[in-house]
Amino acid sequence: MMLEFMRNKLVDVARLNEDTLSIHGVLDDSIYNLELDFKVNINDLVCSAIEGRWLRWTTPQCPQALTFLKEADGFCLSEGIDNKIHKTVGRRACRHFANLFIECAYAARETVKLLHWQEAVENEPSLSFKDFLEKDSVGGIPAADVMEPVEPVKKPEPITSPVVSEKSSGGVSSVADASFIGNDGKSDSTGFVIDLHLHTSPASPCASSSVDAMIKEAKRIGLDGICLSDHNYVWSPDVVRDLRKKHDFLVLRANEIVTEQGDMLVYGFYEDVQGIIKLAELKKRVAAVGGFVVAAHPFRGFLTFGADDVGLTTEKAMAREMFKWVDGVETLNGKVTATENGLAQNVAKGLALTATGGSDAHDISTVGTYATTFEHEINSEEELLSALKEGKCRPVTFR
Amino acid sequence: MSNNILKFSMNRSTSVEKINATCLRSVCRLQDSFTDAEVAIEVKMPDLEIVAISGHLQHVYNDEVKNLDERLQKVIGIRVGSGMLKIIKGLMGEDKNLEQLVYMVEECCHGVILTLTKKVLLKAPDDEAGKFAFYSKMVKKNIRLYDRCAGFAKGTPLVAELEAEEGGEKA
Numbered sequence: 001m002m003l004e005f006m007r008n009k010l011v012d013v014a015r016l017n018e019d020t021l022s023i024h025g026v027l028d029d030s031i032y033n034l035e036l037d038f039k040v041n042i043n044d045l046v047c048s049a050i051e052g053r054w055l056r057w058t059t060p061q062c063p064q065a066l067t068f069l070k071e072a073d074g075f076c077l078s079e080g081i082d083n084k085i086h087k088t089v090g091r092r093a094c095r096h097f098a099n100l101f102i103e104c105a106y107a108a109r110e111t112v113k114l115l116h117w118q119e120a121v122e123n124e125p126s127l128s129f130k131d132f133l134e135k136d137s138v139g140g141i142p143a144a145d146v147m148e149p150v151e152p153v154k155k156p157e158p159i160t161s162p163v164v165s166e167k168s169s170g171g172v173s174s175v176a177d178a179s180f181i182g183n184d185g186k187s188d189s190t191g192f193v194i195d196l197h198l199h200t201s202p203a204s205p206c207a208s209s210s211v212d213a214m215i216k217e218a219k220r221i222g223l224d225g226i227c228l229s230d231h232n233y234v235w236s237p238d239v240v241r242d243l244r245k246k247h248d249f250l251v252l253r254a255n256e257i258v259t260e261q262g263d264m265l266v267y268g269f270y271e272d273v274q275g276i277i278k279l280a281e282l283k284k285r286v287a288a289v290g291g292f293v294v295a296a297h298p299f300r301g302f303l304t305f306g307a308d309d310v311g312l313t314t315e316k317a318m319a320r321e322m323f324k325w326v327d328g329v330e331t332l333n334g335k336v337t338a339t340e341n342g343l344a345q346n347v348a349k350g351l352a353l354t355a356t357g358g359s360d361a362h363d364i365s366t367v368g369t370y371a372t373t374f375e376h377e378i379n380s381e382e383e384l385l386s387a388l389k390e391g392k393c394r395p396v397t398f399r
Numbered sequence: 400m401s402n403n404i405l406k407f408s409m410n411r412s413t414s415v416e417k418i419n420a421t422c423l424r425s426v427c428r429l430q431d432s433f434t435d436a437e438v439a440i441e442v443k444m445p446d447l448e449i450v451a452i453s454g455h456l457q458h459v460y461n462d463e464v465k466n467l468d469e470r471l472q473k474v475i476g477i478r479v480g481s482g483m484l485k486i487i488k489g490l491m492g493e494d495k496n497l498e499q500l501v502y503m504v505e506e507c508c509h510g511v512i513l514t515l516t517k518k519v520l521l522k523a524p525d526d527e528a529g530k531f532a533f534y535s536k537m538v539k540k541n542i543r544l545y546d547r548c549a550g551f552a553k554g555t556p557l558v559a560e561l562e563a564e565e566g567g568e569k570a
């Protein structure tokens with residue numbers, strides 16, 4: 001046996017005085033070595049005086065991370081803080097500091113539970129730790145002061161009739177030529193161009209621009225339409241109809257659904273699916289209502305290390321279980337590398353699956369980086385669906 | 400007050416070994432004042448699919464996880480990579496007493512990713528100029544790294560080349 005990698009993390013908690021804990025964390029692995037020191041107030045779990053140190057790091061810029069650690073000063077380390085640590089310490093400083101900080105926060109919470117129990121035992125010697133925590137379900141720990149963005153109200157409404165676009169027939173006229181099909185990634189945008197994959201806030205918690213802002217931007221850059229594909233979210237047909245009227249722009253609905261085999265974009269399927277659904281089951285339900293399933297960014301993160309490093313060939317990729325269940329493959333996605341899109345293109349071609357493109361934009365700056373161009377004008381979700389099924393479309397670089 | 404005596408200590412160790420030509424085994428072990436736990440996964444190349452998993456968890460105050468092995472087996476077949484966390488959580492469940500176990504599965508997966516990262520980083524030159532060029536190229540090839548940490552933040556030296564190219568292309 002030969003060890004390829006090892007990461008050790010060590011966290012110590014001492015009680016500095018009546019009100020304060022002192023936390024010391026070390027992360028030491030084959031690549032990095034870093035340390036964190038800070039204080040935590042026992043009564044409210046608020047942290048302060050965060051100091052970090054690097055002993056080993058990678059890029060010449062890593063040392064800059066230390067200056068951003070102080071952004072976590074004042075965080076209340078109650079349960080549910082992990083996401084905020086990822087978003088601040090992880091994004092602004094370094095994900096490895098965030099990883100250690102999360103361990104330290106856990107250690108601080110556990111220690112506070114222990115201390116509160118020890119206090120309680122002084123009055124009630126027979127009180128076990130477990131009973132104490134059950135009685136006081138949070139072990140004397142304050143509730144989280146950080147709330148994640150509130151999920152918007154979801155109103156799944158089955159669509160009863162095709163939604164007719166209010167859009168006048170502006171935009172690019174459709175051109176059908178011989179090179180139309182199977183010509184991925186060519187940087188032109190003739191035809192009727194729709195960004196089939198984008199996210200809006202607050203429907204997708206990870207997005208940051210509103211639906212109005214996204215539509216305005218799509219219009220400004222000359223797209224012919226967009227398809228709202230928020231995560232596990234069903235837009236109400238009425239809301240979308242109003243948006244279309246308000247902006248005089250084609251707005252359609254999709255849904256990006258998490259399955260055990262990754263994210264799937266579904267078109268023409270308006271069931272509100274929550275949690276993880278098995279891809280086979282999703283396919284069954286989508287097929288039952290005549291919808292269309294597209295594997296979103298199927299190789300996202302596969303090739304971070306270069307295809308050679310993991311030995312993923314087109315043939316092996318084509319054999320993946322997921323491709324047995326999908327109707328199409330997103331071969332141009334704005335959030336993955338050129339190599340990852342390239343592999344998706346080869347797979348789509350090899351399996352003769354419809355190829356689509358979408359920006360996967362989460363804010364206005366990336367709307368329309370990639371899109372899908374259709375041979376004919378699309379005016380409704382039904383028209384979109386039949387164009388996808390007939391394969392009368394191809395992905396394009398748009399912006 | 401004996402403030403030099405620890406109130407709580409924890410030690411988490413994740414190690415990755417190659418068990419054969421196409422399989423990595425990643426083990427995460429945790430020992431802290433209240434917990435003793437271990438999770439091990441086996442991941443098959445090239446698509447980094449989880450093909451085996453096992454584990455145990457003992458905890459001072461949390462209830463025992465009744466069907467622990469069954470819960471763990473649910474992640475068989477998923478792929479180590481971006482987006483895996485919400486899949487792992489969704490499949491294993493989000494019960495309070497499972498949180499630690501879910502986190503340890505995630506740590507095993509990170510171990511696998513870091514093992515592959517290490518192989519790439521071994522190719523980085525030792526001199527400053529060489530390093531600079533190496534990491535500038537890395538962020539260009541992996542756009543997901545852009546603006547995701549201090550090292551590759553917007554407007555910083557390592558992303559200057561990438562930003563110049565993007566600006567030129569998109570203006």
Ligand SMILES: [Zn+2]
Nearest residue numbers: 197199256360
């Ligand atoms: Zn998306």
